[in-house]
Amino acid sequence: MPSELALDRFVCFGDSLTELSWGENGLGASLAFLYQRRLDVLNRGLSGYNSDWALPCLKKWLSPKGSDEPKTQLMTIWLGANDAVLPGEPQHVPLARYLANLRAIVALVRDPASAHHSPETSLVLVTPTPYHPEGWLDERVRRGLPRTHDRAPERTKEYADAVKRLGQELGVPVADAHTAVMDVVREVGEDRLGEFFTDGLHLNQNAYAAVVEEVKRVILSSYPEKSWEAIPMLFxxxxxxxxxxxxxxxxxxxxxxxxxxxxxxxxx
Structure with a gap:
């Protein structure tokens, strides 16, 4: 049996944008700081994964219904950067199937018939973020890949917009990371988009800071009783x-x- 002093959990689930977010100003690092002695913030990011590949992994990670393990009080679901690559690329997932996978992830937690039903868990969908095409082309060359586009800004935006619509459909709050990053980019000029990425695709501390503020906003507005200000500290x-x-x-x-x-x- 778990200790009565074990903290409940905040799970960050997603792709490399989640896996790498334990760096400076990253989403995971910032949430872990905010929720210290309140919730254990867990990194469940899978670099390079799309929603097809991530879904079965989540099924293995989630606690079975009725488990006496610590409860997952909050979970961010941040997928789509890889799903949105161009058709023909190995990571590509068509938009309709991507949305079906997100529905399945939500149902794992929300559906009473699910083997992982967890009524305590509050979900936040996070949209895929923009990227810098030229910077990503440079990174592809550094990785020994052809200097050809494997993604397109308008396609990533299409997947981000679809997440927002899905959130409305399912009644799951959405952190619009795509808009949050673009808003801070526009403050300095869109010609400086590349300054917000480490390699054209993955976020640096300035871009992550914008995402963190958006996720915090959603938690405070949708789940105020589970904010870092509301949950009592351990001891x-x-x-x-x-x-x-x-x-x-x-x-x-x-x-x-x-x-x-x-x-x-x-x-x-």
Whole structure:
């Protein structure tokens, strides 16, 4: 059985945009900072995966219905950057099947008949972000690939817009990462689009910061009771310990902190 002190979870599920988001200002890193001592933020990003390949992996990751494992309170679903590559590319998933896969992911959690039904889990769909075509062509060359386009900006935007429509259909809030990134790009000029990516496709800290703010906005507006401000921290603030906040089993710690406080010394 899990410890009664185990934290519930915030799962970040997606492709490389999720996997790499534990870097500076990344989505995962920022959420882990916000939810420290509140939820364990888990990286479930799969670099290079499309929704066809990611769906069966999620089935293996999700806890079975009725499990006594810590609950997943929040989950971001951020797929589409790879699905949206041009037809004929190995990662391409047609738009209709991409949306069907997202519906299946949502149903895994929401459908009472699902083996992974989790009524506690609040979902956030995240749209694929834009990319910088010339920067990505340069990266393809660095990887030993032909300097030819394997994706198109208008196709990525089409998949992003479809996620927004699907969210309305399913009643799942959507973090519009595509618009969030383009908004900060337009502030400096679209000719500087390349400055928001590490390689033309993957986001740098400035682009991630825009995505983080959009995801935070959605959580605060759609799930305020699960915001980093609302969920109580594990264990009380240290200044409450001298008042017996930890209980009699922590008498030694209570005494040590009380003595330090009396001397106006911060024990931490």
């Amino acid at each position: 009380p603030h240290w200044r409450e310990i001298p008042n017996g906040a930890l209980g009699p089993q922590y008498a030694t710690a209570d005494k040590a902190v009380a003595e330090a406080s009396a001397k106006r010394v911060d024990p931490f």
